[in-house]
Amino acid sequence: MGEIDVVADGEHRYRAALVTADGARSEHVVTSDSELLERVRATEAEEPFLVRRVLEVLLEASENSGNPVPPVVDLRQLDRERPELLPSVPLR
Secondary structure, eight states: OOEEEEEEOSTTEEEEEEEOTTOOEEEEEEEOOHHHHHHTTOOGGGHHHHHHHHHHHHHHHHHHHOOOOOSEEEHHHHHHHOTTHHHHSOOO
């Protein structure tokens, strides 16, 4: 799998750089909110880990399917579309 670099960019907002296994680089914004964290039983301190783990899942899926990771990843929307995903992401 490629590389992931995540940096906080405000409250519940992260900027991420992804590099695929073949060297393609892309920039992304990931957003969340406190209600989502509560639903998936994650603390604010665990939020960066959640973001990173979700990006790992999305990057792996992208590399397998050829579909790019979207430039904006709204974890609330992702949770609505795939409600089983976020609660199953290991944070430790």
